[in-house]
Amino acid sequence: MASVRFEAVSKVYGLDSKALSEFTLDVADGEFVVLVGPSGCGKSTTLRVLAGLEEATSGRVFIDNRDITDETPSKRDIAMVFQNYALYPHMTVFDNMAFSLKMRKLPKEEIQKLVAETADILGISDYLNRKPKELSGGQRQRVALGRAIVRHPKVFLFDEPLSNLDAKLRVQMRNELARLHTKLKATMIYVTHDQAEAMTLGDRIVVLKDGVIQQVAPPLEVYNNPCNKFVAGFIGSPSMNFFKSEVSGGKLAAISGSLELSGVTDGRYTMGIRPEDIIVNEQGQFMCTVEVVETLGNEKVVLGVTVSGEHLTARCKPDIDIHPGGELRFDIDVNQIHLFTVDGIENKI
Ligand SMILES: Nc1ncnc2c1ncn2[C@@H]1O[C@H](COP(=O)(O)OP(=O)(O)O)[C@@H](O)[C@H]1O
Ligand SMILES: [Mg+2]
Structure with missing residues (x-):
């Protein structure tokens, strides 16, 4: 050795x-x-x-x-x-x-x-x-x-x-x-x-x-x-989701909603969120149209497209009642997001 x-x-x-x-x-x-x-x-x-x-x-x-x-x-x-x-x-x-x-x-x-x-x-x-x-x-x-x-x-x-x-x-x-x-x-x-x-x-x-x-x-x-x-x-399967986002005055705007976020300089960022961190909630402030539902037995993987035209993958409970063409509403916990710079290096901040 x-x-x-x-x-x-x-x-x-x-x-x-x-x-x-x-x-x-x-x-x-x-x-x-x-x-x-x-x-x-x-x-x-x-x-x-x-x-x-x-x-x-x-x-x-x-x-x-x-x-x-x-x-x-x-x-x-x-x-x-x-x-x-x-x-x-x-x-x-x-x-x-x-x-x-x-x-x-x-x-x-x-x-x-x-x-x-x-x-x-x-x-x-x-x-x-x-x-x-x-x-x-x-x-x-x-x-x-x-x-x-x-x-x-x-x-x-x-x-x-x-x-x-x-x-x-x-x-x-x-x-x-x-x-x-x-x-x-x-x-x-x-x-x-x-x-x-x-x-x-x-x-x-x-x-x-x-x-x-x-x-x-x-x-x-x-x-x-x-x-x-x-x-x-x-790293991660399904892969992390990425969305265009903008931070301004303590708020981060992305997809179709906004999150409170302090301590980040104003500007444009890529927001990353893992599929398992999409929190399904009928009253959620974020929304996407469902395109594909993969039933895997232990979970459903939902592929959708947001109003901003971006693709989204969510890992959901197996018993969720959801179908292609329907709507998926969800929340995002600001502690679960990853922010990346939008320059060439795309480093995490
Ligand atoms: N003998 C070789 N001659 C020329 N280019 C090579 C040779 N071997 C590998 N490369 C090139 O070097 C890069 C790295 O190759 P490699 O180490 O085999 O990658 P990986 O194992 O990650 O797939 C690739 O762009 C490949 O085309
Ligand atoms: Mg090789």
Whole structure:
């Protein structure tokens, strides 16, 4: 196990394709850090630079305070699990897991022991003699994990390892990964574009956009206190609602109503409010026309459009009597709103 440090790492592909910009991050020994962001924001590049599969254009990378920037991948003692787990099809599960140990010329008994231990942790002991094609997607992914775990690497890197699995299996494997981390207490850096995975797995989340870190914080901190409009909109499902708003003389005007708000400079802002913070109330001062009602069993998700022509998503109780074409009246608690500047950075105020 080990700590990891990225120090102002930038990566430019070709002449001017900047994938990563001044990326600085400390990952503590045993920490589970999740890098999250939309496709193309530089997540894989970050892992590949750490693993030594890509050279940083500038900046340094450290493992346990040792500068490994110029070290070959094999010396870094890092295990990486990808979305395409690429097991050797002609080898059994045992041989797939034992492969790297054999390459390291470990004694046979030790290989047996390490593979057996790891298979036990992952619940795949019964499949050791099977070939990959005789396994389900989830089992294959477990073997891929096993291949990484068996090496006892200093750092585990995961690049969207669950993306190929169906929704139910994803959630199951996600939980298993969380359990695994508790058990192994290993340093793990996990990449995903799925904000639910990021929220549930990470000790801390790193939100990336266009190769630039937006926010680094524990999941709830990111959720409750997103640093800018991008993070606010990216983390949370359904996404936070945004409305044009204006503050003037202690009042905030938005949608079709106004809220008392002190201590904010007069001016235009984007007001953010999460779908669960829309308080349905027949006498509410805010209003929208209902377009779609999604009945999910435990709740109804209502999509509407306000008189100001803005879209709204509300999470409502399952028994609410509401239909497309109808009207949804609601209140907003001023303590639940997020205000963002309307300039280029759209920072939270
Ligand atoms: N080998 C490469 N050559 C040129 N551009 C690349 C290469 N790999 C990635 N990129 C570009 O760098 C950016 C970041 O890519 P990547 O790290 O793969 O993003 P992510 O994993 O977040 O989807 C993207 O714009 C991508 O097109
Ligand atoms: Mg990627």
